[in-house]
Each structure stands twice: as structure tokens, then as C-alpha cells.
Amino acid sequence: MTAALRFDPIRLPPECEVLRQEVRAFLAEEIAAGTFDPHKPQREDSDAPEFSRRVGERGWLGMTWPKQYGGHERSFLERYVVTEEMRVANAPTRRFFVADRQSGPVLLKYAPEHIKMDILPRICRGEVCFSIGMSEPNSGSDLFAAKTKATRTDGGFLINGSKIWTTSAHIADYMIAIFRTSPPTKENRRHGLTQFLVDMKSPGIKVNPIAQITGQYEFNEVVFEDVFVPDDHMLGEIDGAWKQATSELAYERSGPERFLETYYVLTELVRALGPNPDIRGAEGIGRLVAQLHTMRRMSVSVAGMLQAGKEPVVEASIVKDIGTIWEQQLPHRVRELAAFVDPDASNHATLDDQLPFAIKTAPKLTIQGGTTEVLRGIIARGLGLR
Amino acid sequence: MTESDNIVAETAERIFADLADAQTINSGKDGAWKAPLWYALEQAGLPLSWVPEDCDGSGASLAEGFAVLSAAGRFALAVPLAETMLAGWLLAQARIAAPSDTMTVAPAHPKDRITLNADGSLVGRARGVPFAKGARHIAVLAHGADGVAIALVAIAACRIEPGLNLADDPSDTVILNNVTPLALKPAPAGFDQNALMLMGAVARSLQIAGALESMLDVSVGYSNERVAFEKKISKFQAVQHNLAKLAGETSAALAAASSAADAFAHAESFDDALFLEAAAAKIRCAEAAEKGAAIAHQVHGAIGFTQEHILHRFTLRALAWRDDFGSESHWAVELGKLVATRGADELWPLVASR
Numbered sequence: 001m002t003a004a005l006r007f008d009p010i011r012l013p014p015e016c017e018v019l020r021q022e023v024r025a026f027l028a029e030e031i032a033a034g035t036f037d038p039h040k041p042q043r044e045d046s047d048a049p050e051f052s053r054r055v056g057e058r059g060w061l062g063m064t065w066p067k068q069y070g071g072h073e074r075s076f077l078e079r080y081v082v083t084e085e086m087r088v089a090n091a092p093t094r095r096f097f098v099a100d101r102q103s104g105p106v107l108l109k110y111a112p113e114h115i116k117m118d119i120l121p122r123i124c125r126g127e128v129c130f131s132i133g134m135s136e137p138n139s140g141s142d143l144f145a146a147k148t149k150a151t152r153t154d155g156g157f158l159i160n161g162s163k164i165w166t167t168s169a170h171i172a173d174y175m176i177a178i179f180r181t182s183p184p185t186k187e188n189r190r191h192g193l194t195q196f197l198v199d200m201k202s203p204g205i206k207v208n209p210i211a212q213i214t215g216q217y218e219f220n221e222v223v224f225e226d227v228f229v230p231d232d233h234m235l236g237e238i239d240g241a242w243k244q245a246t247s248e249l250a251y252e253r254s255g256p257e258r259f260l261e262t263y264y265v266l267t268e269l270v271r272a273l274g275p276n277p278d279i280r281g282a283e284g285i286g287r288l289v290a291q292l293h294t295m296r297r298m299s300v301s302v303a304g305m306l307q308a309g310k311e312p313v314v315e316a317s318i319v320k321d322i323g324t325i326w327e328q329q330l331p332h333r334v335r336e337l338a339a340f341v342d343p344d345a346s347n348h349a350t351l352d353d354q355l356p357f358a359i360k361t362a363p364k365l366t367i368q369g370g371t372t373e374v375l376r377g378i379i380a381r382g383l384g385l386r
Numbered sequence: 387m388t389e390s391d392n393i394v395a396e397t398a399e400r401i402f403a404d405l406a407d408a409q410t411i412n413s414g415k416d417g418a419w420k421a422p423l424w425y426a427l428e429q430a431g432l433p434l435s436w437v438p439e440d441c442d443g444s445g446a447s448l449a450e451g452f453a454v455l456s457a458a459g460r461f462a463l464a465v466p467l468a469e470t471m472l473a474g475w476l477l478a479q480a481r482i483a484a485p486s487d488t489m490t491v492a493p494a495h496p497k498d499r500i501t502l503n504a505d506g507s508l509v510g511r512a513r514g515v516p517f518a519k520g521a522r523h524i525a526v527l528a529h530g531a532d533g534v535a536i537a538l539v540a541i542a543a544c545r546i547e548p549g550l551n552l553a554d555d556p557s558d559t560v561i562l563n564n565v566t567p568l569a570l571k572p573a574p575a576g577f578d579q580n581a582l583m584l585m586g587a588v589a590r591s592l593q594i595a596g597a598l599e600s601m602l603d604v605s606v607g608y609s610n611e612r613v614a615f616e617k618k619i620s621k622f623q624a625v626q627h628n629l630a631k632l633a634g635e636t637s638a639a640l641a642a643a644s645s646a647a648d649a650f651a652h653a654e655s656f657d658d659a660l661f662l663e664a665a666a667a668k669i670r671c672a673e674a675a676e677k678g679a680a681i682a683h684q685v686h687g688a689i690g691f692t693q694e695h696i697l698h699r700f701t702l703r704a705l706a707w708r709d710d711f712g713s714e715s716h717w718a719v720e721l722g723k724l725v726a727t728r729g730a731d732e733l734w735p736l737v738a739s740r
Contacts, residue, residue, distance in 0.1 A: 009647070270729070318637045
């Protein structure tokens with residue numbers, strides 16, 4: 001047998017159900033208080049610093065991290081529940097999500113002690129926003145091709161070049177980025193990249209907005225001109241960031257955020273079709289729910305592997321590949337299935353409002369966090385084909 | 387590839403590997419392999435896995451039996467093991483002792499109804515009953531004036547209109563014309579035809595997922611051997627991406643089927659969450675079978691389309707199993723109706739119930 005694919009049927013433990021009810025109650029309070037509108041995924045107010053602090057106060061940031069750094073030493077499965085409930089409610093998680101999912105774990109693993117003690121507790125309190133600097137102009141998913149340089153100087157490095165498609169760089173306090181510290185070798189194209197923690201307030205950083213076709217603003221180009229990064233802000237091994245960055249991606253690729261980004265249109269489809277859908281509508285809903293349920297079970301299973309200390313790189317890539325294609329196709333399927341609903345009906349209004357936004361969002365879903373093609377390359381490697 | 391964590395499944399794997407090797411069966415062409423295989427399965431007590439010991443069965447847990455079905459899927463097993471296990475399980479619901487020979491279950495189609503007459507005889511028609519021709523007994527779920535009953539019937543007492551599924555395994559119409567059953571008892575409270583369909587759907591989902599695992603293995607293996615344009619075809623990116631998609635579909639089927647099996651093994655009643663698990667598994671596994679079979683054949687080129695090659699043993703059975711105990715269209719409509727009835731705001735709580 002060649003491939004060892006495993007998706008064990010992990011069951012969420014009882015404490016997750018208790019937590020789920022707490023999160024739902026909290027979100028209901030926030031919605032009632034007007035913090036956000038769950039029916040407005042296209043809102044412009046997704047940067048909500050006060051909401052971020054309140055989530056921190058509840059103990060839902062840094063949930064799996066050690067207590068000494070402000071974490072809560074809870075399980076990946078508990079974190080999973082918080083993430084999916086926030087996502088399904090369209091809560092404004094932009095300010096804390098990247099730090100909680102990725103940047104914190106990277107710092108935990110690779111940052112010196114005094115930096116961990118400084119930054120991690122602030123992340124847990126919801127006070128810090130992170131961005132991730134991977135893609136560059138003309139390189140995109142091809143991280144080997146990264147050119148932005150970190151050159152040795154007295155007591156640290158000078159950064160020159162630029163990053164692009166950097167989510168939240170305009171509100172971020174820090175960026176964790178990979179820069180070129182030496183050229184790739186002939187034997188190892190992966191050599192020569194190093195990971196750094198960059199304080200976004202450092203002189204020489206310029207953040208240029210990139211408007212999206214949805215009308216939203218999340219991405220940026222970030223230009224570095226002689227930006228100084230001190231020695232102790234280097235993360236992990238010099239020239240050895242490749243392995244660090246790829247294991248980090250397992251966290252980015254399997255979570256509920258990888259199939260729930262357009263979920264709201266499915267709820268609204270059910271609302272629009274009403275309690276007695278015709279057979280086409282019923283079958284359409286049934287198939288979409290079956291696919292959603294399956295993906296969620298795959299994603300929970302990967303969370304279980306992370307909890308067990310495994311590095312499910314291939315399984316996570318599979319979840320992202322299938323999940324993002326599903327959330328990309330979902331608005332189009334919903335559009336087809338809603339075609340026979342009376343356009344004047346009142347239960348159609350929310351769908352009419354949301355569907356165009358979901359359709360506009362869809363094209364990016366299979367790009368961010370590693371394109372479909374890159375993921376399939378990783379899966380093929382896992383199958384022993386490369 | 388799946389680690390067997392129980393001795394029942396390990397025994398099954400060993401018997402399948404010894405006596406149900408796809409290449410040997412495919413070269414044999416005469417069915418001579420069936421008798422020694424069935425004998426070995428019976429000796430190991432596998433067909434009566436789900437029959438309690440005090441009903442002369444093996445008393446294996448649901449989970450242990452499900453692992454046997456996964457293994458049977460990986461070998462594209464073409465003897466009525468799953469059917470006999472399901473029949474034993476159905477009889478056990480009413481504590482009817484199971485005979486030790488080949489069995490099947492009826493109805494296998496959600497739209498078919500078998501009626502229990504006031505005199506205790508059975509009347510009705512069940513289509514697409516797997517392996518009815520050749521089986522000795524059939525476990526029947528019937529509707530009477532007083533509710534649902536479970537019966538054991540001799541196949542000889544029924545009229546069989548033989549048919550074949552896509553893979554040329556028996557898929558027959560069973561006609562019960564006022565047949566007197568060998569045993570008849572009321573079903574337990576809450577047990578109905580939908581419960582039988584859901585259990586059958588989980589069984590078939592596990593078999594489909596198993597067959598997909600083998601399709602993936604056979605396809606990856608072939609791509610590493612076959613040379614075209616002076617390269618192994620596994621080195622072509624287009625082939626790699628196709629196999630990655632096949633791995634994705636296989637993973638989805640495995641996850642859906644094993645999740646549903648786990649839900650059944652721990653279920654206390656047939657509630658909406660269990661319905662979601664079983665229906666979703668059958669829908670998603672059937673979709674994976676369709677996509678997966680196409681990719682596996684594409685990777686194999688014309689050679690995979692021949693009778694000589696083993697690929698069809700897996701692809702055709704995975705495709706055929708879609709039709710038993712409710713097709714994906716049937717379950718999608720039923721699941722869609724359930725979701726619509728519960729309403730939009732109850733969708734997420736249902737999905738997130740485990």
C-alpha cells in the first residue's frame with residue numbers, strides 16, 4: 001500500500017460543547033450590542049480592536065499556549081470550536097486571527113525568551129495584530145524565488161525589497177516574514193531564506209493598499225527601505241526558514257476558515273427556499289450539506305492530529321484543496337438553486353444582498369495560503385510521486 | 387494501509403489477502419475462488435459478526451464489523467459478506483437467531499415496501515437486493531397493522547428475478563407472494579425501514595471508501611511503472627495533480643464513511659445527527675466514487691479499461707454500490723428536506739453537533 005491517508009473520526013469532547021455554548025452566547029451579546037452584523041460579511045468594520053480585546057478577556061486567544069506566556073493550555077479541539085463559531089457568525093476576527101493561528105505558534109517555537117514574554121501575553125489579550133510576509137511581487141506562491149534581502153549589519157540586519165498580498169499589514173503591529181540571507185545553492189533551492197520578526201513601526205517601512213474586486217481592502221504591498229531588524233528578532237536558523245515556514249502552513253491550511261468563508265450563502269439559501277423546497281432545491285441543499293459535513297469532519301480530524309502532536313502536512317493540504325474549491329463553488333451552486341425562488345419574497349432579501357459579494361470573493365479562495373496547484377504538488381509528494 | 391486496531395478486522399484482512407486477491411480472481415474467471423473464501427470466512431465467524439453470541443453469532447461490536455467492511459471494500463469483495471452481516475444485524479434487532487449460511491436483506495431500496503399480512507405471511511417486492519440469487523436466507527423488514535416486524539425467510543420460498551449490478555454481481559428482484567417466514571418478531575421501538583436504509587448506507591459507504599483506497603494505490607503504483615514520452619508518467623505534473631485529486635476524493639470518502647460508522651457505533655437512537663452522518667457519507671462517497679473512478683481510469687489509460695486489468699474490480703463495484711440502500715440522489719433529497727424543515731438557523735447547530 002502506497003498512501004497512508006488517515007482521517008480518524010475524532011469526536012469533540014464534552015468540554016467543547018460547553019465552550020461552544022459560551023462562544024455563541026458571547027457572540028449573541030456582541031451582535032445585540034451592535035459590534036457587528038452577522039448578515040453583513042462585506043462589512044467595512046472588520047478591524048474591531050475592542051472586540052479583539054473582549055475575545056482576549058474571555059480567554060479565547062492563545063488557547064493552546066503555555067500559561068507562562070498568557071496562554072490557557074487548552075486543546076486544539078477547543079480552539080477549533082471557537083474558530084468555527086466566530087467564522088459562522090461572520091465575527092470581525094481580522095485583528096487577532098493571524099496572530100492566534102500562526103504568528104504566536106511561530107514565536108513560541110523560534111523566538112528568544114524575552115520576546116516571547118513581551119509579545120505573547122499581548123496577543124492573548126487581543127492587543128496585537130500580525131501580518132505574514134511570504135509572497136513577493138513576481139514570486140507569489142513560489143517562495144524559493146523570494147528576493148527581498150536581509151543583509152548583515154552591526155547588531156542586526158537591513159531589509160530591502162518588498163512583500164505583496166500581505167493581509168492586514170495596514171493595521172499590523174508586527175510582521176513575521178521570510179527574507180533572503182544568502183543565495184540558494186545548486187543542490188538546495190530551499191536554502192538561504194531566514195524568518196524574521198519585524199516591528200511594523202520601524203523606520204523605512206511603507207504600506208501601500210491594494211483594493212480588491214470586492215471593494216474591500218485587506219491586502220497590501222509592503223516596501224522595505226533599509227529597515228533595521230535586530231539580531232534577536234531573527235527566528236530560528238539562519239538560511240533555514242523553509243522547513244519552519246512549511247510546518248507553519250499546516251496550521252494555516254486545515255482549519256474551519258478554509259471551507260467556511262462563503263458559508264453564509266448556504267444558510268441564506270435554506271432561508272430563501274423555505275420549509276418546503278421543491279425536489280431540486282432539496283437535493284441541492286442535501287448535497288451541499290453532505291459536502292460541508294464531510295469537510296468539517298476532515299478538518300476536525302486534522303485538528304485531532306495537531307492535538308496529538310503530529311504534523312499532518314499532506315492531510316492539511318488535502319483539506320485546504322477540497323475545502324477552498326468547495327467554498328469557491330458554493331456561491332455559484334447557491335445562485336443556481338435560488339433561481340426559482342420568487343425574487344420578491346421577503347426571505348430572499350438577505351441572499352440578494354450577500355450573494356454578489358460571495359461570488360466576487362470566490363476567485364481568491366483557492367489562492368490565499370497556497371494555490372491549488374502548490375497544494376496538489378505537496379499531496380503528490382506525499383503520495384511518493386515526486 | 388489502515389491500521390487494524392481489532393482482531394476481527396485483522397482476521398478478515400488476512401483471509402482476503404490469502405483467498406480474495408484481485409489479480410488471482412481476475413485471472414481465474416470461473417468463480418472457483420468463492421467456495422474456499424466463504425468457507426474461511428465462515429470458519430472465522432465473520433458473516434455473523436453482528437449476531438450476539440447467545441444467538442449463535444460472533445458477538446463482535448459494530449465498530450469491529452465496520453472495520454471488516456472497510457477491508458472488504460479494499461478488496462472489492464464480491465461475495466455476500468456485507469449482506470450476511472447486515473442480515474444478521476437486522477435479525478439481532480428482534481433477537482431472531484441467524485442461520486449460518488449466506489444471507490441478504492430486503493428491502494434494499496428505500497421506495498420498496500414489504501407488508502406483513504394479518505395471518506403472519508409476507509407480501510411485496512424488493513428490487514436491487516444484492517446477492518439474493520444464491521443466498522439461502524433473507525432477513526426482511528416488513529410493515530404490518532401493528533407496526534414494523536423483522537422476519538427470517540428462506541430464499542427458496544421467494545420468487546427471484548435475477549439481475550446484475552454494474553460489476554456483474556447479483557442484484558435481484560425478490561418477490562414475496564404471501565410467504566410464511568421461518569421466524570417473525572416485532573422490531574424494537576424506534577426501529578423502522580429508515581434505520582435499515584441508514585445502516586445499509588453506512589455499510590456501502592465504507593465499502594466504497596475502501597475501494598477508493600485501492601484505486602488510489604493501484605493508480606499510484608501504475609503511474610510509477612508506466613513510461614511514456616521517455617518518463618514515468620508519475621513525473622508529469624498533470625498526472626500528479628490528477629492523483630492528488632484522487633487522494634482528496636479518497637480522503638473525503640474515508641472521512642465521511644468512518645465518521646458515520648463511528649456515529650453508528652456510539653449511537654443511542656436514530657436521531658437527526660445520526661441521519662446526517664449516514665446520509666452525508668452515502669452522498670459524499672458516491673460523489674467520490676464517480677470522480678475517483680474517472681481519474682483512476684484516466685491515469686491507467688486504455689489498459690485500465692480491459693477485463694484483464696484489475697482496476698475495474700474496484701471502479702465498477704464502487705460505482706455499483708452507489709445504488710444500494712438509497713442512492714446519493716435519494717439521500718440528498720431526504721437530507722435537504724430535513725434541513726429545510728429544521729430551518730436556516732438550525733443548519734449550523736446540526737452540522738456542528740459532533
